[in-house]
């Protein structure tokens with residue numbers, strides 16, 4: 193599990209820790225980790241050209257001390273000072289190690305363009321709003337330079353708590369963050385600026401409160417996945433009811449059913465128009481189909497993809513929400529809920545909403561798709577609070593919120609998923625996990641993780657269709673399951689999963 197904390201929590205934890213340590217100890221720990229990461233990116237430190245972009249705060253101090261360490265190993269280190277005053281101790285250390293400083297200007301621009309490594313120490317968790325000058329200009333030079341960029345704590349210009357990017361910002365190849373992750377490193381648009389995120393332990397752990405954000409990793413998901421037991425039968429394993437697709441959009445039904453079957457569930461009962469039932473059966477003869485009937489014996493429902501927003505769909509949604517079963521509400525069913533949320537308000541059983549940004553904006557009148565995408569965490573949490581259920585917000589970063597729990601971001605997402613029908617597959621996957629007994633937050637997170645992984649595995653990084661995605665789900669499940677004990681190769685674990 194990767195964890196991220198707010199700036200406020202980090203500052204409080206740092207203050208606690210610093211009170212017990214000699215002055216400057218934390219910065220030295222940070223700088224040591226940063227220098228190791230820089231050296232790794234360079235490969236060969238001796239003779240390398242390193243440019244530090246240094247702002248007026250401690251983030252610049254980290255960069256200067258790390259630069260001093262690299263200079264002592266033979267790198268030619270230049271610090272470009274953004275502002276008249278930079279960290280005095282760090283500056284002295286750099287100079288003592290043979291590094292030099294220069295002001296922003298033509299000479300600095302030439303150094304940045306020729307650097308083998310650029311270290312972004314402009315601002316860290318003390319940054320507020322879009323970068324001002326000369327920081328913004330330096331960030332633009334760094335982003336345009338051929339050399340790799342290593343961000344200190346977080347890419348400058350990213351809001352640490354939200355991931356919002358208000359103006360100019362560094363786009364890093366890697367980020368070394370100290371003590372704990374910051375939400376902005378894991379949630380877009382900020383996450384898209386961070387590159388590979390490495391955590392350096394500076395001893396903050398015991399001082400930190402509950403995280404603001406959690407990111408499940410493969411082993412965390414493996415621990416959640418249900419495995420059929422010896423005494424399992426199809427009913428005990430879980431039956432998922434799917435009310436998706438329509439004569440206009442039969443594909444949504446086929447994809448949702450496929451996503452569920454490939455994730456693993458005792459049985460899928462598909463309910464819908466007879467023409468769609470035939471299409472589902474043609475592709476998935478193992479599905480049990482019938483006309484729409486919310487009274488079907490199932491363990492959970494997934495409702496909405498491609499279903500339409502007509503009167504019949506509305507009645508069906510209301511009837512499903514009246515049951516005391518877990519329900520996943522997606523796509524058209526979310527649009528219906530936004531128009532009339534009463535059925536949800538009266539419900540106490542677990543509910544999972546899986547909107548994309550446009551649908552979430554419908555759930556939160558007064559906001560729009562762009563605003564949701566700028567500040568995903570805030571909006572997904574608002575929806576979870578207002579509707580009193582778990583919400584998975586889809587898109588470039590999938591985030592999940594549930595009242596009373598830390599928000600969570602999925603780390604496996606890939607733009608390969610931006611293909612029609614991939615959301616229908618996700619509905620089936622998360623529905624299968626709900627029917628298997630996972631709670632909505634865990635079902636949502638495990639499904640999102642497997643969904644992203646499946647897209648990556650499906651065609652080796654080449655574009656995938658939603659159908660490809662369905663076929664790759666078992667590989668994703670096998671890969672993740674192999675992490676459960678950390679030893680068995682995927683094939684063995686896949687066998688165990690099927691048994």
Ligand SMILES: NC(=O)C1=CN([C@@H]2O[C@H](COP(=O)(O)OP(=O)(O)OC[C@H]3O[C@@H](n4cnc5c(N)ncnc54)[C@H](O)[C@@H]3O)[C@@H](O)[C@H]2O)[C@@H](O)CC1
Nearest residue numbers: 218219248249250251315316317318319320322323324345
């Ligand atoms: N506090 C601690 O114990 C530790 C802090 N560390 C480092 O310290 C950083 C925080 O340091 P600070 O609190 O000094 O803050 P920062 O160095 O992140 O930022 C403060 C500086 O940036 C300027 N600034 C803020 N927003 C700006 C904008 N939009 N455009 C241009 N300039 C802007 C401020 O005027 C100020 O000079 C962390 O991110 C981390 O890198 C590490 O050394 C680990 C230990």
Ligand SMILES: Nc1ncnc2c1ncn2[C@@H]1O[C@H](COP(=O)(O)OP(=O)(O)O)[C@@H](O)[C@H]1O
Nearest residue numbers: 548586587588606607609610612613614615616
């Ligand atoms: N740029 C992106 N990066 C990562 N994932 C994406 C991106 N765009 C879309 N996705 C994912 O693809 C799926 C699309 O779902 P959705 O918007 O419901 O589309 P559809 O209705 O066509 O299936 C979601 O799981 C979403 O998170």
Ligand SMILES: [K+]
Nearest residue numbers: 312315344348
């Ligand atoms: K930085």
